[in-house]
Ligand SMILES: NC(=O)c1ccc[n+]([C@@H]2O[C@H](COP(=O)([O-])OP(=O)(O)OC[C@H]3O[C@@H](n4cnc5c(N)ncnc54)[C@H](O)[C@@H]3O)[C@@H](O)[C@H]2O)c1
């Protein structure tokens with residue numbers, strides 16, 4: 001099948017590369033000429049495990065191509081994904097300007113009946129706006145082509161994007177009920193990912209759009225709830241890690257996404273919560289639970305910084321804090337809305353210097369932290385410890401999982417370890433002579 005993908009970021013690039021890998025001829029386009037140049041040379045502009053191999057295979061086979069040209073995109077295929085960004089607008093709603101601009105560009109050039117598939121995360125009703133934007137352009141040109149619009153939200157996780165796309169737990173597809181052509185296209189396109197179990201959930205377009213927000217917001221609420229419990233556990237001298245295991249063993253709850261920590265970040269949960277809260281309030285009902293989850297998370301992102309400042313009696317003048325992990329989660333270079341930024345700000349404000357290291361996010365963090373004096377981004381975990389009083393671990397990268405605590409105790413002047421992801425055994429840390437502070441584990445091993 002010939003497929004065009006508009007927007008070659010985390011979602012567009014993974015979608016395009018994986019669909020090329022299963023035999024389709026895919027043209028990915030983007031407005032960012034620098035990104036497209038790099039992709040043409042086989043360079044991957046983001047850190048996403050396994051993506052380089054899939055892109056290289058597609059380029060070598062001639063099934064994956066990149067362009068900045070909408071005319072080429074429209075000429076290439078009668079099936080076009082829109083996978084551009086939908087950032088938060090000032091009022092929290094999803095900014096649809098990129099999506100609608102892509103739709104207009106398609107309409108301006110369409111030369112045949114086309115299926116437009118909205119893959120970006122968009123509020124209920126957006127597919128109607130996309131259809132109207134394309135049709136307006138077709139009418140202005142006086143051409144009779146039909147546009148069919150479907151919703152196919154993406155559920156991949158950064159750091160596991162290729163794996164998630166290749167082995168989806170579900171493929172949500174919203175079409176008009178009588179759009180049999182669109183359904184056939186989806187069945188054919190996703191057949192390689194749908195061999196052993198039925199993964200495709202066909203539904204109406206509005207329900208598909210809503211399913212994406214419902215999933216992300218449910219997960220975000222769950223994390224905030226665990227974080228609230230963790231903070232209570234801290235006050236009660238309970239170990240939230242033992243509680244997590246006990247609670248997660250109930251099959252009605254399950255063990256996943258129950259990790260308390262330094263708050264959730266990334267380009268999706270915070271933004272999608274804001275958008276659904278906005279939608280809910282616009283429709284006449286306050287989104288009480290989601291607002292609470294949002295507030296808990298804003299507090300949680302500041303918590304580790306506050307714990308560090310409090311440990312040193314409210315002032316960090318002359319102190320150096322080593323920070324391991326800048327990305328919002330492991331296995332990505334993405335620092336969008338990462339807790340590390342809030343923590344660094346709290347430390348700088350209290351007068352500290354920060355030496356931060358991340359295995360993949362040094363470049364993106366350098367951009368995000370531009371203008372903040374007092375932060376040094378360094379090239380290794382060991383380098384971050386040089387001259388440091390304390391260590392704060394913010395991202396759960398594998399390479400931070402089992403440090404030599406005796407060595408840390410020798411290097412850290414004030415011998416204190418702040419574990420923002422509850423990665424360590426407090427007993428082992430304390431045995432090495434370090435003070436341990438996690439999230440919801442204040443009494444453990446004391
Ligand atoms: N990142 C994720 O893990 C993830 C997962 C599922 C869904 N989503 C959703 O997918 C969408 C895209 O997210 P992303 O993380 O891939 O974003 P991104 O910022 O990484 O990529 C978007 C790309 O679109 C390009 N672009 C913007 N306007 C364009 C236009 N008019 N024409 C062509 N290209 C254009 C940008 O230059 C950029 O390269 C968002 O709605 C997001 O919420 C993201």
Ligand SMILES: O=c1ccn([C@@H]2O[C@H](COP(=O)(O)OP(=O)(O)O[C@H]3O[C@H](CO)[C@@H](O)[C@H](O)[C@H]3O)[C@@H](O)[C@H]2O)c(=O)[nH]1
Pocket residue numbers: 121154155156157158159216219223256257258259260261262263264265266267268269328329
């Ligand atoms: O138990 C947990 C699990 C996650 N997190 C944090 O939650 C954030 C998001 O993590 P994750 O969901 O793994 O990453 P994303 O790549 O943002 O993926 C989410 O957002 C995507 C974009 O919409 C969706 O496609 C995915 O299904 C959804 O999991 C990160 O800051 C994590 O540290 C926790 O604090 N505790």
